Amino acid sequence: MEDTSIKEEQILVRITGQDRPGLTASVMEILAGQGAQVLDIGQADIHSTLSLGILIRIDDIHSGQVMKELLFKASELGVNIGFEPISDGKYEDWVSQQGKNRYILTIIGRRLSARQIAATTKVIAGQGLNIDSILRLSGRVSIKNPSRNVRACIEFSLRGTPDNRALLQKDLMNLSSEMGMDFSFQKDDMYRRMRRLICFDMDSTLIQTECIDELAARAGVGEQVRAITERAMRGEIDFKESFKERVALLKGLDVSVMKEIAESMPVTEGVDRLMSVLKRCGYKIAILSGGFTYFGEFLQRRYGIDYVYANELEIDENGKLTGRYVGEIVDGQRKAELLKLIAQVEKVNLAQTIAVGDGANDLPMISEAGLGIAFHAKPRVVANAQQSLNTMGLDGVLYFLGFKDSYLGDQGRL
Numbered sequence: 001m002e003d004t005s006i007k008e009e010q011i012l013v014r015i016t017g018q019d020r021p022g023l024t025a026s027v028m029e030i031l032a033g034q035g036a037q038v039l040d041i042g043q044a045d046i047h048s049t050l051s052l053g054i055l056i057r058i059d060d061i062h063s064g065q066v067m068k069e070l071l072f073k074a075s076e077l078g079v080n081i082g083f084e085p086i087s088d089g090k091y092e093d094w095v096s097q098q099g100k101n102r103y104i105l106t107i108i109g110r111r112l113s114a115r116q117i118a119a120t121t122k123v124i125a126g127q128g129l130n131i132d133s134i135l136r137l138s139g140r141v142s143i144k145n146p147s148r149n150v151r152a153c154i155e156f157s158l159r160g161t162p163d164n165r166a167l168l169q170k171d172l173m174n175l176s177s178e179m180g181m182d183f184s185f186q187k188d189d190m191y192r193r194m195r196r197l198i199c200f201d202m203d204s205t206l207i208q209t210e211c212i213d214e215l216a217a218r219a220g221v222g223e224q225v226r227a228i229t230e231r232a233m234r235g236e237i238d239f240k241e242s243f244k245e246r247v248a249l250l251k252g253l254d255v256s257v258m259k260e261i262a263e264s265m266p267v268t269e270g271v272d273r274l275m276s277v278l279k280r281c282g283y284k285i286a287i288l289s290g291g292f293t294y295f296g297e298f299l300q301r302r303y304g305i306d307y308v309y310a311n312e313l314e315i316d317e318n319g320k321l322t323g324r325y326v327g328e329i330v331d332g333q334r335k336a337e338l339l340k341l342i343a344q345v346e347k348v349n350l351a352q353t354i355a356v357g358d359g360a361n362d363l364p365m366i367s368e369a370g371l372g373i374a375f376h377a378k379p380r381v382v383a384n385a386q387q388s389l390n391t392m393g394l395d396g397v398l399y400f401l402g403f404k405d406s407y408l409g410d411q412g413r414l
Contacts, residue, residue, distance in 0.1 A: 251323030270393025
């Protein structure tokens, strides 16, 4: 016959103090000795200060002995310990929270102040989201050499459903502009943890120039090309029409100029590091550019990029540009199509893709990708993107993917 006189209860054990090797093992040994069931456990360590929480279920015969032994062990180890009984009803409420959505909010800045973090957490609270955990992804900043580590990143793990997702995005965007920080708000699902394909715009994203402007300057038609570009930006002509007009002005330019431009084009801050990490971690990398294949292929050879789709300039038998192009123009819509095509070829779910760009013609692929990032982008692009990166180099993308500096063995240099 079952002994109904024995009752079980939940006890939350909280331990704080100076961390040391073996502390958690000692606590668990005591719990194991008294037959306690661990329902939940979590630990954080900030500058060698431990905060450990363990929720146990144990019968009332052994609960007193467990608390007694834990008190003695805490005294021996020089840490603080506390106990809180948790009712069945309260525990079940916690269990019911497991079905709620989870999100990851990443904030990045050259530095992050209490004011910036306070503003961020106010937005989170205002949307009814609960912060489950906070994790620092960036390396620690040196006090003696403060200019060495000029970047900071914090990741919030959130639970719940935003009351108004569009308003949340708008508020975060406003904070980004007003307070000089970047953010990424992503649903925390299996796709976020398994990104596999990343597609980049080239001009003003991977490189800090527009190749057509460089070509135009050497052809002596810089002003004319800039005027056409401005008309396109004002919406007076579409990308394809502006592209045809600008390419026509390059007629007669010697092809050797492209080699000269390629060898001197300024690569964006952080590209070397980003490409190295992405290749090591098995990402497929593509350049989808409204620029020119010559320069994309130059970067492809340098970084081992898997795919390059851009516009090819026609060259005559004398090695001169004809003022025409070969094949289909890569515009914004074509970029989005190519992203989907490459994902299909690589057998990658669209939710596992990333797109990074700065211009209006990048918006279709940024919107299509599982993670779309506006990088040092035009206001219209930032306003329509879910994530933006403006305060640092392109390797800041790694934070949005969840990389910690310590993962890469390079503290403070991500």
